[in-house]
C-alpha cells in the first residue's frame with residue numbers, strides 16, 4: 001500500500017461543527033485514517049457514530065459524548081468495521097449500547113483480526129494507536145434497518161448491502177435531513193476501494209454504484225462523509241459520477257482486451273485529470289482492479 005509514513009491518526013476534539021439542532025460532527029480535519037464522528041441528541045438519548053482508531057482516540061470521543069449527553073443515555077453505532085471507524089468500540093462497553101447491522105457484525109468477527117494486523121503494518125503511528133485494541137461485540141444486532149428513538153427524534157440505521165465493504169451502514173436523521181455515509185462517500189478524495197485480492201475482495205464497484213443511486217434519490221440536505229468536509233447532496237452526486245466514469249473507462253478498455261496494467265495507467269491518468277485536487281490517487285488502481293473483476297462483456 002502506501003510507501004510514505006501515514007500521519008498519526010489522532011482524533012482532535014476541535015472545531016466541532018453543529019450541523020443541525022442537537023447534532024454535531026467532530027471533523028476529521030482531512031487527516032488520513034481519522035473519520036468524521038457524529039453525535040446526535042434526542043430528549044433522552046444520544047447516538048455516537050464511529051469511534052476513531054483504537055482505545056485512546058475512542059476514550060476522547062466517549063468523554064466528549066458523555067459530556068455532550070449531560071446524563072442522557074448513550075448509544076454507539078459504527079458505519080462499517082474498518083479500524084478508524086470501529087476499532088475503539090471496546091471503550092464504550094458498559095457506557096453505551098453498541099448497535100450495528102448483522103453484515104457488519106460478521107465483517108468484524110471474520111475480518112477484524114486480519115485488518116488489525118494489516119493496519120499495524122502501516123507505520124509506527126498507526127501501530128501505536130492500535131495497541132490494546134480488542135474487537136468489541138455489539139449489544140444489539142439488526143438485519144436490514146433499525147429505527148432508534150432518541151426521544152422526540154427517530155434516527156434510521158440501515159444496512160445498504162455490500163458496496164465499500166460487506167457490512168456498510170448509513171445513518172439518517174430525517175427531521176434534520178442529515179445523512180452519515182461512512183466510507184461510501186468521501187469528500188475531496190477518490191473513492192476508497194479496499195480491493196486486496198486474495199485476502200479481501202468484498203468491495204463491489206457495481207453494487208456501490210447502485211447504492212449511490214438509492215442514496216441520491218433520498219435527497220438529504222446535509223451529507224457527512226466518512227472522511228473530508230461535511231457537504232450537501234453534491235457529495236453523493238460526485239461519488240456516483242466518479243464510480244460510473246471509472247466503470248465505463250475501465251470496461252471500454254477491458255472490452256478491447258488491453259492488459260490490466262495498461263488499463264490502470266490510462267484510467268488513472270484520466271481520473272487525475274478529471275479531479276486534480278482530489279487526494280487518495282492510490283485508490284484508483286484498486287478501483288480499476290475491482291471493476292475489471294466485475295467486468296461483463
Ligand SMILES: [Zn+2]
Pocket residue numbers: 080082164183192
Ligand atoms: Zn472504510
